[in-house]
Amino acid sequence: MNLRKLHWDFHSRPILLQVVFPKLETLELSSLDSEEILLQNQHRASSSFKLTNIQTDSRFQNLCKLKLKGSGNLKYLLSSSTARFMVQLKYLDIEECKVMEEILLTEDLGEEEIISKVLFPRLEGLILKDLPVLKRFCVGSNIRFPSLKDMWLERCPKLKSFIFKPVSSGFTLSKELKEMNSGVISHTAMQPLFNEEVAFPSLETLTIFHMEKLKIIWHDQLAEYSFLKLQSLLVQYCENLVNIFQSNMLTKFQSLKRLYVYDCGSLQEVFELQRHNVRESHVVIAIPLKRLILQRLPKMKHVWNKDPQGIFSFQNLQKISVWECESLKSLFPASVARCLMQLEDLLIVNCGVEEIVSREDVAEPAARFVFPKVTVLVLSQLPKLKWFCRGVHTSKWPLLKELIVWM
Template sequence: MQFSSLPSSICQLTSLSTLCLDYCKLGDNITIIGELKSLEILSLSESDIRFLPKEIGQLVMLKLLDVSHCAKLKTISDGVLSSLPRLEELYMGGTSIHWRQRSATLADLHALSRLSTLEVQIPDAKAAPHDFFHELQKLKRYKIFIGEEWEWERFRKYQYSGTLKLRLTTGMDDLDLGIKKLLKKTEDLHLGELKGVKIALQELTDEKSIPYLKNLHIQNGFDTEYIINDEYEFPQLQSLTLHDLPKLISFCAQHETGATSSLPQHELPLFNEKISFPYLENLWLKSINVTRVWHNQLSSSSFSTYQKLTTLKIEVCGSLKHLFSFSMAKCLVHLTNFEIIGCYCLREIIFMAEIEQEAQATMTLSLFPRLKSLELKGLTHLIGFCSDYQTQVIEFSTLKSLRIYNCPELEGFIYRSSMKANQCFSNHVLFDNKVSFPSLERVWARDLEKLKMIWENPFPPNSFPKLRVISITKLSSLKYIWKNGPKDIFSFKNLHQIHVGFCKSLKNVFPASVARDLPQLSDLAIFNCGVEEIVSKVEEGLDSETTVTFELDKLSYLRLWWLQECKCFYPGRHTTKWPMLKEVTAAECGEMKIFGTQLITHNQQLDSQPPLFVVEKVIPKLQRLQIGADYIAMISGGQLPNNLFHQIKAFRVEGNCAKLVNDFQISFLERFYNLEELCISVCEIKELFYTEGDTGNKGTYDRTLSTIRKIELTAS
């Protein structure tokens, strides 16, 4: 809402207690608000005011003042804040107020004896008077940001009663000693750019714990080597974030004893036995140079301090070589989300060599019993999540989502190790009989250059019964997703979506046993692959004259693109059924026959390959059709009924620069009664529309043109 100025009649609202002008364009003249002596709540949040006039100081009954997110607000008239004796809540976050420059000062807040809630942003720590933090001990709720570039949250959230963010480019000298008292009450602490500070918390507290701290976030500490100086407790800490601390050696600075006493400084673990996080739920480490997070030989009581951890994210820790021992992994019983990204030196996630004797006796090892999501990205030396140990199966009983990207050395999810030669060897299979995922629903795999196969038969019992989504791209050595074996018992009945792309060595996508049993599949895309057939032939020994039927009853979206080596859908006698197809993309599919008519198909020899689609059965149900220009002549032939294309709303023709096709006759569009989108690329077309004097069914053609909303013509 926009006001050139507030109306003078507003003064008549003598009993008005609440006035909210949020998001309004008020201009510079809001002095008239000072006449509303009964106001208790005044909110100007996200308005365009540039200064708060002295008249606002007349609102002596005011209990709440909100000027948060007034991005243009730079000046508060001197004495305004100290003139509001009943003020209890003051919100000034997200503003550009210049404290100490012909304006109100932060010392004015000392006069507000009833103030219990404060949100304020202080770009320069020097603007805070020497006793500023000491006077804020009375606050029950606060958000205080000191230093530039802290981003103020747009929506007010009160996850924590006390939030303190400090970015001190000149060090700690500009803060008064009251900060230590305020810190005792703080639940949410952010530290950034603590110039010259080697031990982050040493100058902020004299205590052995911060009793109420729930979230600790330390970032951009380019001089920081340690977080604390001695044994320390964080009795309520739930979230810990350490970002961009390139000189960080360890969390605790005291001389190491016990398991870590013999380690050189550059091999010290980030966390040792001196640190206690009994309630830690979230841990995020980014751009720190430690070689290990935990020591492999910590006591079981030390590991148990992390057992409430639910989210773990480790990102761009380029020196990290060791993550979990088996003992540590076994303690993380509440972990639900795990991401590890860009840790270039890491070769395995779990080190299995010291597995306990009692675990050795079991046939199945269950790890992370509540893990839902696992992401492994940019781990350029990773060879596996862990090694197989003897004959055991490792089970991830609750995992639903798995992403593995850009791990070029990956040998397999579980890689095989040779104890005799002390070397690793692998079949380069992502999932073999050493790992079980009874709850897995989604798998994404990309840029895994060594893998030759995704699934190898046989699986452990109940391994992938809930799998819904498979996405496989840029696996340059991949030959098989599934491969027929002597016991061809693959079963993926719950699959809904399969996308496979840029796998140049891939021979086929499905064995026949899988393709014949996909009752839920609705989305299939295969593009830029070297497949010679979509479905491989059934195993040896079956009657070669038997006709195989592929019933894809729920398939709605099929995309086959740039499969230049493809010869057929299936190399034997077969039939296909696609009753629910709505969208088809087919182009550059090699020798595979895509379209055929009922007459041609009926007259084919029994041993010849049928087309993928009989146009009379498939096209009438389609809503979107995208084809290569090579297929235009086939489907635009005069022998086909005119009503085949009535349901199609989007039609796209893709040509090929290497072989221009000029068979496209624009009169073919007469058959598209409901066409809304027309896209033609790299095709020779003499004209797109009829010109005067043309013959043909002009009325029908005009009707087609009237429905088109989008036309796209591209030359390349």
């Protein structure tokens, strides 16, 4: 059968398929309430969805797009053995699956069956949305998604670690996973979303929405080459996040140009620099960030929790917009303000700032701040604002065209 696109809307009808579509490129499944679909070993896969049979090696080798939307009974999407043969898959979209716990299921929980190395070598887009009990993508170690460019994670409240690597091996692995899933052990409670077991060398955009229980995004030791091409990061409605970046991992994000953080009720700072150890090389690392937008962060006290002078430079910033951050006391450390040669727009609205630029030593000689490209400056609804910068200082705005000050 030379079928290239297939869409099934099951509408609660139980289904068991044993068909082969060797030319199939697009598969879309919706309203799926069957417990077993396309199964090879039905007695082993209760409440799971496995695209697998004796012809696995040729069955889905041309599949480019797989979309599943709406399922009340499926706990797993694919078997790990089937996933190995999906070498053409470019887009994977999974939404509204009420009981899905894991995307890839390892058939046998022996040490040799843990997924490893390259996974979906051509996958470019991944969407995981409205999966209320999803715990992880899979169990594995040293996994690479070499071509993934865009990732969207939304409303996956129990997704704590994208890839879970158990500490056990052999027959004890099954027991450890069962205990973790049932909550008997909690050693994964503080695990970062992305750890050293997964690498995204080509990822360009990352969106994280409504992950209310997420506490840590990145591990302090990421996989080599992971996130080096990340250009845009959007984080919204992550109520337990305390910060976005720790300084010991900032060097990884050498392509980051756009950062948007909205509606994170516990966030205290964007860049946490306290744990950074200054090396003897004294090389200042330039962060490529151009656009920084922060909105509705009620507990954020600092964007940078200390002055990154001599460590990091944010000299590429072009647009900064901070809205409704009532706990924010100041916006820039002095060294950041001195380097904003590319800044064009600066907007601060409805915040608790007392000063725009903070200086650790106000007794030092007069400070000088120049903003040669700023054309728009908005200072609105800042009832606590006392000064631009404490102490003696000068500031120059040679191209300023629009100034809005509304207290």
